[in-house]
Amino acid sequence: MGERFILQTNGAVDHALRERGTLEGWQEHVGRYAAGNSRLVLALSTALAAPLLYPTGEESGGFHFRGPSSTGKSTALVVAGSVWGGGGIRGYVRTWRATSNGLEGVAAMHCDCLLCLDEMGQVDGRDAGQIAYMLANGVGKARAGRSGEARPAAEWRLLFLSSGELSLADKIAEDGRGRKVAAGQQVRIVDIPADAGAGLGLFENLHGFPSADAFARHLKMASSEHYGHPSRAFLRTLVDAFDDIAPVVKGYVDEFLAENCPADADGQVSRVAARFALVAAGGEMATAAAVLPWEAGEATRAAARCFRDWLAVRGGVEPAEESEAIAAVRRFIELHGNSRFEAMGDLAAHDGYGDALAQRVVNRAGFRRRARAGEIEYLVLPEAWRTEVCAGLDAAAVAGVLARRGYLVTGGDGKPQVKTRLPNFASPVRCYIISANILGDAEPAAPERDFG
Ligand SMILES: Nc1ncnc2c1ncn2[C@@H]1O[C@H](COP(=O)(O)OP(=O)(O)OP(=O)(O)O)[C@@H](O)[C@H]1O
Ligand SMILES: [Mg+2]
Known part of the structure; x- marks a missing residue:
């Protein structure tokens, strides 16, 4: 190490990879409270698993939290975003709508990081389908440059979190023209019911807060005071042992799949299971690196729980x-x-004589x-x-x-x-x-x- 790399770009990059507060402050006021909350743990694990895509060669993809208003969906995105950054006028989280025009630039800017897209409801079903597809595919459209030469398409590799009241499938079907979500889209954008089933919306354990509402408000506030540090701390441990990343991740992934993926599962199900496994690995590795203030096993339990909930809504293990x-x-x-x-x-x-009556x-x-x-x-x-x-x-x-x-x-x-x-x-x-x-x-x- 010791070499400095300087990124030179054509235009100013409008990123939100800023830092505020401290890692300890983040752990004390944000990270700690995720424990026992499967969706929050999954969201944070996803944030930390993003840089694992490159060394493991895994594909891009993400999770979509679906559920009614004021259950904590945007809160979960804000909490996860605080791993990477925040601040500015709009913080780290982007909206589907703001992204629909400049998706390629936004996605490329989040390469190897987490991308949070809030409020799928703000774009129409057709756009949502296209954005989702392109995001997960990792490559934009090739275009002609100003003088007609072929400009290379933007490429990216990232994990994303999304929120909305509808699932992607329902969103795409919304315009009533019989459009359907492709199975390929469904394995890349995993739809998770935001409601964790504990009567507390997206949450399960309020850690002593008087209400889910107060808990959500605390998390949002604390995430705006401490952000950006967990990703840096985790990346430092990753670069120190870069060659070990792939085998270590594989160990976690194999264990997760052995325990959670049904043996008779169809290929689509096992692919989604592999995504949950990767995220679990990210959470466990960041826990082992003392970045996430949780006990070993927390990230795996949360990923397993969310995978089961996904499977239950999907309705089984067939394609x-x-x-x-x-x-x-x-x-x-x-x-x-x-x-x-x-x-x-x-x-x-029939009429009284046993003859069938004419039907219209x-x-x-x-x-x-x-x-x-x-x-x-x-x-x-x-x-x-x-x-x-x-x-x-x-x-x-x-x-x-x-x-x-x-x-x-x-x-x-x-x-x-x-x-x-x-x-x-x-x-x-x-x-x-x-x-x-x-x-x-x-x-x-x-x-x-x-x-x-
Ligand atoms: N689980 C919950 N139970 C009760 N109130 C909650 C819960 N989660 C969030 N809230 C309240 O709703 C407010 C909005 O939270 P949040 O933005 O996370 O909701 P959301 O699920 O994204 O809703 P929307 O679909 O309207 O965007 C919070 O500031 C809090 O006051
Ligand atoms: Mg919201």
Whole structure:
């Protein structure tokens, strides 16, 4: 060491990597209070894990705290941001809106650091999706420079924290045009319910403060008096033993995965687990380096808890595309099961002589009947299946998922479509037969959450 490096840039860099107060002050008034609060510990661990991306070669990504107003989401971002900096007019935390125009510059400026993006609600769903995608991809758009020459695209590597009332998926779907979050986006931006379930919003342990409100206000205030020091202290320990970083992180990550990632987890789930593992490693290493004033194991417990909460909302360990396929079919039947499926057999209304009464089904999607086992079946006509039930999805893949799960009645030949006699059709018609069990087995859908 001893060499000085000077960064030369074309313009003034508007960064917030400032310091105030002391490391001890930060530990005493900010860091200490995170203990026992899984979301705060995760946020701080994320802040300290950011510089681990480079030596470990891990990909960029982040966490999004989702939940109702005044639960402590922005507070968590401010607390995490205080690891790196603060001060100025707006502190360390950026907003989604302020970032949507200059994302590439902002992201590049936070390379190997933490980026905090508050208030996803301020941008529209389409922008949120694009920002999220680009952020996690680590590379901006290539552009032509002023004289037409190709300017290299900005690149970055970072971890980020975000907050909003909606999940990224709901945000993207918000404009009602059927846009969906890609599974690839979901593994990069991990959606965590802000509510920790202890009746205290994002918090679980108030450390003697009279209310969650007072606790949140203290954290915000203290984070504006002490900031910037923890990252410096941690970086000093990292550069002193740079070659050891990758193997040490790997040790923590392997242990975390062995204990927390279900053996049968799909690739997407294990990728997200690996992100939590990296963050846990950052927290544990910063604890071992006496930067975070916690007991060993705190960061790992918090990451494990948040991973479980993520998994619970996701609805299991199968790939997101599968839950999505099932959810799409279930939604269609829930919405239109009665109105757009013509009743057959004993489900149809009959007159006093046992003859079926004529039904008026507008815009018919198919038929419904009672199966031999007694439960209801929905028979979907191929065109409606493709263009409506599976709109925006791969219709053949959806049929495959349903068949594997036992929600689709397949023919003797194993084909997903079954030739069936239907009222008013001269000859048997191929259709998809969906068991009404898909409505009852709620397992693949997100559990209802009451944020009160
Ligand atoms: N868990 C909580 N319980 C009760 N009050 C809280 C809680 N967290 C924060 N508050 C109060 O709400 C104020 C705003 O906190 P914060 O900015 O963290 O909320 P938020 O979740 O980001 O809300 P919003 O979605 O409106 O941005 C705090 O100053 C505090 O007074
Ligand atoms: Mg907020």
